[in-house]
Amino acid sequence: MKFIYLLLFFIVYIFDLHYFGNINYYITLLNFKNIEFAPQLPFQKGWFSNKCEVASATGTLKLTIPILGGRNQKALLKDVRIAYHENWRHRHLRAIETCYGNSAFFDFYFLEFENLFKKHFNFLIDLNLHAHDVVMGILKSNQKYIISEKVLNHNEVLFSKFYSSNLNTQNFKLKYEQVFENKNGFIENLSIIDLIFCMGPQAFKHLKKS
Numbered sequence: 758m759k760f761i762y763l764l765l766f767f768i769v770y771i772f773d774l775h776y777f778g779n780i781n782y783y784i785t786l787l788n789f790k791n792i793e794f795a796p797q798l799p800f801q802k803g804w805f806s807n808k809c810e811v812a813s814a815t816g817t818l819k820l821t822i823p824i825l826g827g828r829n830q831k832a833l834l835k836d837v838r839i840a841y842h843e844n845w846r847h848r849h850l851r852a853i854e855t856c857y858g859n860s861a862f863f864d865f866y867f868l869e870f871e872n873l874f875k876k877h878f879n880f881l882i883d884l885n886l887h888a889h890d891v892v893m894g895i896l897k898s899n900q901k902y903i904i905s906e907k908v909l910n911h912n913e914v915l916f917s918k919f920y921s922s923n924l925n926t927q928n929f930k931l932k933y934e935q936v937f938e939n940k941n942g943f944i945e946n947l948s949i950i951d952l953i954f955c956m957g958p959q960a961f962k963h964l965k966k967s
Contacts, residue, residue: 862957
């Protein structure tokens with residue numbers, strides 16, 4: 758697996774842009790010195806462009822951003838607009854607070870998320886880019902990215918829906934102590950949010966050594 762990702766360092770560097778991507782997404786992403794994000798990729802319903810998964814007291818909790826035009830639209834990711842007919846920002850923030858209020862590093866990082874959710878983004882891609890910037894700032898990563906101007910297919914992009922369903926890109930096993938592990942057992946491959954609040958400054962080292 759390590760050898761495969763060394764090869765990918767030289768071959769593939771274009772990523773789908775997720776909303777607080779999962780741990781395997783960030784393990785893979787951090788294997789690259791410079792990356793591209795692909796906004797000119799068709800939006801796929803049920804994918805991680807507008808949702809993430811965190812650990813709650815009852816198990817995995819999905820946080821989904823509502824979008825204008827519904828989940829069946831055929832727009833490119835760059836053209837997908839966020840819907841504000843419901844107060845999803847408040848709901849996501851309160852969910853993060855409820856899920857991680859007792860985590861070791863909640864007081865260190867919650868303000869970063871609170872500040873993000875105070876902002877109004879018209880387009881999903883702008884929110885996702887800002888969310889990624891928040892994550893990389895917390896991880897203290899100096900990795901750079903650019904926005905690809907190419908119109909792409911899913912099989913050309915790492916962690917797109919088609920690519921991830923046809924290639925085995927998610928084999929990493931990263932173990933750490935989770936907030937509700939005594940109730941739910943360890944839940945693999947949650948949003949990077951989980952690792953940040955549970956591991957704090959050690960999160961980056963855990964991602965890089967996997």
